[in-house]
Amino acid sequence: MRYLVVIEEGPTSFGAYVPDLPGCIAVGESSQEVLQLIQEAIEFHIEALKEEGQYIPTPHSASSFVEVQA
Secondary structure (H helix, E strand, O other): OOOOOEEEEOOOOEEEEOOOOOOOEEEEOOHHHHHHHHHHHHHHHHHHHHHOOOOOOOOOOOOOOOOOOO
């Protein structure tokens, strides 16, 4: 499966979350590190859902850019 990951740069770190998997988050020192960590978090999150017999959400989020004049 392919999930949308949102990466945000903070003052001292990068954060990532998956809109289709509530509670699935990661924090890293770089965008590359946080991407690696969120991939591991997604795998762990899905594995935990399977073990608990819960529904695994299918990916349905999308992203797009909108240009505006500032």
